[in-house]
């Protein structure tokens with residue numbers, strides 16, 4: 596599990612944005628890898644601090660954390676984006692190890708098209724890559740089995756010539772001597788210390804002597820990309836999948852953004868979904884309802900199923916068939932149930948013999964002449 600971001604930054608739950616920023620800057624300077632070369636603990640702390648700030652700097656992420664805690668950010672730890680949110684999601688294995696899901700909690704994030712959270716992490720000039728958002732509509736059957744959505748798009752990716760370092764030789768540029776790698780310097784104005792981007796390195800924290808010719812020192816290039824997004828079995832309508840680190844590459848060595856896929860599950864003609872359960876309205880001959888018997892139904896995965904009908908089964912009642920609902924997206928190997936909702940068919944063509952039998956039945960009931968259906 597990830598750590599409580601408030602504790603990591605050492606701020607109160609109701610800390611103001613500027614308090615959070617201050618705490619972050621202080622810690623980031625303290626644990627910066629360039630100031631603690633080879634110190635694994637410091638590196639770990641540095642990551643934690645960045646991750647905590649990533650949540651708290653964004654009002655919506657912060658609100659989501661306040662409301663849902665870690666659950667708001669459930670998901671795998673994928674690429675090198677420094678995804679803070681550990682903890683897994685059972686049953687979502689596979690793919691490139693990058694599929695995680697942000698469910699209901701993240702629904703209200705309010706993206707408009709491609710765009711996103713951006714900004715703020717790392718040094719002043721290190722712009723975290725933009726998050727990307729796509730959406731797809733799938734059938735209930737696809738949701739049952741799980742499917743793959745292939746997205747083609749172009750975005751910034753880490754420059755392969757310099758590994759994102761922006762340098763001609765591809766190695767990390769030396770730390771800027773003026774700001775010590777933070778990218779920020781302070782000047783005093785009366786009582787106040789004002790922070791601004793370091794003029795020596797333009798806020799990069801590093802000084803590139805000779806820029807990479809391919810990316811002009813930015814560490815990122817524009818490229819056509821194809822992503823195969825694995826949609827897990829049982830996915831819910833309105834779910835948002837997150838592929839950590841699959842968004843735009845960051846500028847100047849900043850982490851990449853994330854890729855989000857919003858999923859719409861189309862209503863099915865036959866099955867109505869209720870959580871992980873499925874409801875199948877089924878016409879059953881009134882004789883079977885009255886006398887009892889068996890019917891055949893077709894399940895969502897196209898299997899024939901024999902269902903026993905007890906004598907005297909009422910219209911509108913629901914018969915539970917265990918384990919034939921949707922896969923539980925949050926628990927591998929677990930399924931919801933199928934409910935047969937009983938409807939009745941009334942025969943329109945009766946043979947003489949059948950008619951007679953029914954008339955006899957109707958006649959057997961005192962005071963009634965013309966049948967009960």
Ligand SMILES: [Zn+2]
Nearest residue numbers: 771774793796
């Ligand atoms: Zn500098």
Ligand SMILES: [Zn+2]
Nearest residue numbers: 754757807810
């Ligand atoms: Zn480059």
